[in-house]
Amino acid sequence: MITWMQKHRKYLVVTIWISTIAFVGAGFVGWGAYDLNASRSGSVAKVGHRNISIQEFQNKYGQFHAYYSQLADGHLSEEEAANLKLENLALESLVNDALFLNFADDLGLGVNDEDIVKYIIADQNFHTNGKFDKELYKNTLKRARIPQSEYEESLKNVILLDKLRHALNIPTKKQDTDMLLASYLMQDRISMQVVEADDNEIKIDEDAVKTLWEEHKNEYKTMTEFKLDTKFIPAITSEANATELRAFYDENKNEYKGSDDKIKDFEAVKDEVLKDFNLKQTKKIALEEYLKIKKGESEAGTTISTLEDNASLPIDELKLVKTGETLKPFEYDDGYMIVKVKEVIAPRIMSFEEAREQILELYKEQKTKEIVEAKAKELLKNGFKGIDIGFIGRDAVKAQGGLTEGEFNVFVSKLFGKSAKKDYVMIDNKAVVYEILEQNLINRDKESEYKDIIAQQSSYLKNSELMRDLSTALAKRYKVEYYVSKK
Template sequence: MITWMQRHKKYLVVTIWISVIAFVGAGTVGWGSVDLNSSRSKYVAKVGNLGVTHKEFNDKYSELFYIQNQLSNGELTEEQALKLGLDKQALVELIREKLLLNYANDLGFYASEEEVVKTIASYELFNKSEEDKTFDKSKYLTYLKNLRMSEADFANQIKNKLEISKLLKLLAVPANKEELEIANASLNMQDEINLKIIDLSKEEDKIKLSEDELKSYWQEHKDEYKTELSYDYSVYTLNPNLDNLIESDMKTYWENNKFNYKDEEGKIKEYELALNDVKIDFALSLLEKEAKLDYIKLKNNEIKFQSTTNQNAYSELVLQNKDLKVGEMSKPFIMDNKYYIVRLDKINQPTALEFEKAKMMVEEDLRELKFKELLSNTGEEELKKDKINGKNIGFISKVSKNNTDLTDTEFFTFVSELFLKNTKKSYVLLNDKVLVYEILSQKLVDNTSEKNNTDLSNELKNINFTLMLDDLIKELDKRYEIKNYYKGSEF
């Protein structure tokens, strides 16, 4: 198998990168959580001899949520995260990690207790201070308490990461001379381009669509236009009382939970700065017992639900209660700074929309289709002409800077497609433009300095690693049985 891994390499192709990130970092608490019914199964998935636990799944989901939330300027909601498929992505990454761990153990790669302890002690997060780099046991234990994780569980996570990293070192194969030559030739090839930019952005709104065309398109694609999946709930809410809270009790609550209150830099907020959030959380903690009692009363029909609501499949209310069956009640849960108890009354399956209700969507889709046809037809007509009446933009390579009227993104798209095609004349379609071009001449530039060769060698090493890892995962997928228990996921 090791020989097989060393041989299986391809050139300059981007594939999926498998995340093997240490869990110590910017924190996973409070950045999204997917609730699973743990009574349904001990594991979310089983890979070979190893299981993906519910806690591992929630930790990985929280990690991905944190990253995506940073990219979204802190505005990512639970609904948006699940719409993006972060839950499924978390499970895919964990399954791949378990595949690698199975194989690492089969090959005899194990991390000793000494290696684990040394790794944990090396994390700056557990240093006594910025000046004093020695390990602070109290910081370590507080961190684990915040994660609701035992020392044994955390050490086991580090052990797994170390064992996988030992396996992955086998894939760190340096680029050979032939690969460097091919890559250099590819990157240093330059084409002299005659480019014509045809902007059709004002033409889309001029496209006329008749009622018959719309009805005909709807008839052919009616299965694509349906009502949303939705759920009917009976709802009971309890609002926290924010008045007359005892200051000393709130401070004690903050002391016990202060790792949940951090600023944008990940530092713990002082009590005064965190007071608004502390007040709400403390009031909710006082309300917990009453919520549990009301749950029992609702179950015994001693009190009634206060209202009913219809929610679409991606609403937070639905996502918090996705394991409920019709007629079942949820246990008390917190949402929008209140306690909720809900009963699922009905699931409304998607049904085909009548033409009038789907008309706006049909018109939008058909207009987009017609516009794409216009872009393509315009490109084809230009190529039929004897000469492309464009502008000579000079010699460009795969790494050239933008010297055109295009945006940088548009220019990058053009260059990427240009070097994928093997024709002298062609066109590239953008969202609202057609780029018709002709290659006037070509040349090979010598740019093989020692620094460039080192940078390119490192890049090729990374590409080789990624490709071999991708191939290895595919082989391990055949080798180890994968059982997926997570509702709604397919692999």
């Protein structure tokens, strides 16, 4: 049971807590209008007999924000988050979970302390050398500033949802697997021709480029600029005595692991331990200096200007502080840096001249696609003589027909999503015109190789459909009350 739960869990794990805690700690999302009725002020919604707390909503929003921020290379602006309606996504995700939790309660399912212990012990995040490490568990939560009792309490809903899914799991039938096998192992014999545009075919129309900028100018903004007063505290270089150093190592030994995930011996990492020890002592000095600067008893004398893409500075924290405020010391080079925000220059829409090179790339990309697509349609209309590359299946990986491996994989993926015998597929600034010459419905040689994978996929699809249908039915069974107004 626990093995199945660990394999299929898609909800709260400690890594998500860690990735969102800084965001959550910044304060509650300014969202909607709140119903301040005394019995409702601690909740954002009620589903059946279960309340959804403000804290649960805050955590879930943080998870969504962290996920989409990662997709956006670590930068997700407030405007982008609003456009994605992350608040609504977070709330509806919690409401959907609450529907299933009500149903689990009605079925008599429950979670006890033993379930929680088994779940934690089975979690690979807390394993050292293949075994549960209690100290690693405690230290991981401690570093993330998550109270152990709060984390373990939060697992109750996770485990209950896993129990419900396990209880409702529908076994896969042979005909389900056979149907997917036939679809997945289908092979097409293809004739193909790659179509591209020459550089000399793309003519630059300045008026059209400017019109394109007018249409997209809100997407081209300068970065946020920060003017900061800074003070750098270099790491001290004192020699710690052997007793202090050994005690520091024992307290933090989980930080000194090799590529085999085994803790290195003290002597092997002694220099690294000394460096970390001195850095910790430096932090104490930096904190004392920070308090002086904050009280106006000392100055952060070096002024710098930096943009929001400076990875060496805690930009996310800088975005949250006001002008005149001072950040707590953070690690920087071989020491600690203290910064006081002098001025924040907000992003603005670029002028045409500033954005021209970027807009020109978009213009060229659009014109290239127009030219390539026109050529592809002309070939289909008048006929083409492509290269016969033989039979290919969905799992084909070897590049053919003049495409790179990545381009060929995209082509194969799109090809098996089309129904036309003869058509074209766009791949970035290229088109692949193709014709299906022959078709095999199943490749018996690969049937045994993919049978287990297809069976798992069949089970996933079947049970996903069940859960969607059940969610719709439960929404009619349990009353949903919202204590916030959606945006």
